[in-house]
Amino acid sequence: MPDETQDFNPLSLDNQLCFPLYAASRELTRHYKPFLDPLGLTYPQYVTMMALWEHDEVKVGELGERVHLDSATLTPLLKRLEARGYVSRRRSTTDERAVIVSLTNEGRDLREKALSVPSCIANCISMDPSEAVQLKALLEKLIGSLA
Amino acid sequence: MPDETQDFNPLSLDNQLCFPLYAASRELTRHYKPFLDPLGLTYPQYVTMMALWEHDEVKVGELGERVHLDSATLTPLLKRLEARGYVSRRRSTTDERAVIVSLTNEGRDLREKALSVPSCIANCISMDPSEAVQLKALLEKLIGSLA
DNA sequence: CGTTAATATCTTGTGTGCGATTATCTAAGG
DNA sequence: CCTTAGATAATCGCACACAAGATATTAACG
Numbered sequence: 001m002p003d004e005t006q007d008f009n010p011l012s013l014d015n016q017l018c019f020p021l022y023a024a025s026r027e028l029t030r031h032y033k034p035f036l037d038p039l040g041l042t043y044p045q046y047v048t049m050m051a052l053w054e055h056d057e058v059k060v061g062e063l064g065e066r067v068h069l070d071s072a073t074l075t076p077l078l079k080r081l082e083a084r085g086y087v088s089r090r091r092s093t094t095d096e097r098a099v100i101v102s103l104t105n106e107g108r109d110l111r112e113k114a115l116s117v118p119s120c121i122a123n124c125i126s127m128d129p130s131e132a133v134q135l136k137a138l139l140e141k142l143i144g145s146l147a
Numbered sequence: 148m149p150d151e152t153q154d155f156n157p158l159s160l161d162n163q164l165c166f167p168l169y170a171a172s173r174e175l176t177r178h179y180k181p182f183l184d185p186l187g188l189t190y191p192q193y194v195t196m197m198a199l200w201e202h203d204e205v206k207v208g209e210l211g212e213r214v215h216l217d218s219a220t221l222t223p224l225l226k227r228l229e230a231r232g233y234v235s236r237r238r239s240t241t242d243e244r245a246v247i248v249s250l251t252n253e254g255r256d257l258r259e260k261a262l263s264v265p266s267c268i269a270n271c272i273s274m275d276p277s278e279a280v281q282l283k284a285l286l287e288k289l290i291g292s293l294a
Numbered sequence: 295c296g297t298t299a300a301t302a303t304c305t306t307g308t309g310t311g312c313g314a315t316t317a318t319c320t321a322a323g324g
Numbered sequence: 325c326c327t328t329a330g331a332t333a334a335t336c337g338c339a340c341a342c343a344a345g346a347t348a349t350t351a352a353c354g
Contacts, residue, residue: 010265011258013197013213017279018175018268020286022194023215025172026311027293028165033312044340047169050160061302066160068170071303073341080339097302097349111158118157121165126292132164135285138278139167145273146174173341180342191310207333218333220311227309244319244332 028121035120039113040084044069044077046114049086053111056103059092063101086110175268182267186260187231191216192224193261199234199250200258206245233257 013019029043036046051066064074081087086107092098160166176190183193198213211221228234233254239245
């Protein structure tokens with residue numbers, strides 16, 4: 001019988017919020033891989049493309065704010081997307097410091113092929129939809145609380 | 148006025164569970180840094196140490212199962228912890244394939260200094276404790292559902 | 295106009311993550 | 325024994341992630 005009065009261990013993995021958050025993020029990312037491989041995208045690239053499908057012709061900094069990545073991560077990632085032919089990068093003519101990221105036709109077309117990805121992932125998650133919605137809301141609340 | 152009948156966009160970042168999960172994980176990790184720097188630990192190293200503080204003298208594979216990391220990530224991470232003097236690695240005498248990871252005295256002592264970290268982080272999260280508990284439960288459910 | 299501060303991106307260095315491969319060792323069968 | 329299948333880490337290659345610093349441009353101010 002476990003002793004109910006035993007000391008609470010603040011460093012136990014089972015008492016941490018950070019640990020399941022960290023593990024869940026990587027586990028979910030791993031599950032995207034088989035669906036993203038045919039598109040020639042990694043998971044961070046997929047997230048970046050989703051942001052661009054919503055709104056392109058944006059500066060690197062604006063894009064980074066949207067996906068919570070800084071330019072040190074985005075610059076090489078965008079260069080790889082450019083090499084793939086999905087995006088183009090050009091200096092702004094009005095502000096030579098800024099780089100404008102836009103979708104190529106191929107990048108725009110890729111969206112059609114990506115449309116089925118969310119439902120493929122949904123099938124991998126045997127979780128009540130209402131719970132998934134609740135989880136998403138709590139995660140967004142956490143992000144807001146950390147800002 | 149937004150049109151309530153407009154098409155649902157499955158690829159909108161705002162409709163994804165993966166995106167806030169990915170962002171929240173990195174944001175939270177970032178918030179650990181100022182508290183982990185004085186300990187000489189990165190966030191994944193901290194997680195690994197927490198697992199070892201609970202139970203050391205374990206094989207690399209067992210440790211990896213606990214923290215959801217494979218040997219390609221753990222081996223160099225453990226070598227850095229070894230270089231720091233926090234852990235030791237030795238081949239098992241009974242099974243020469245296995246490497247046993249154990250804490251050094253210095254590694255064990257580090258736990259005392261780390262005891263305050265969880266409460267420091269808790270202070271950073273302006274979130275109802277019951278919501279945090281709920282979030283943790285939902286994350287664990289998600290991990291289980293993906294397994 | 296010239297100097298300085300602010301902005302925006304890029305580069306470099308360190309440390310993960312993980313797929314794929316390799317090397318070593320154990321165990322099981324013949 | 326010997327071969328072989330399975331187990332276990334380590335290694336390699338590529339792609340993030342981010343701090344810190346470098347570079348280039350713009351804006352602000354006297």
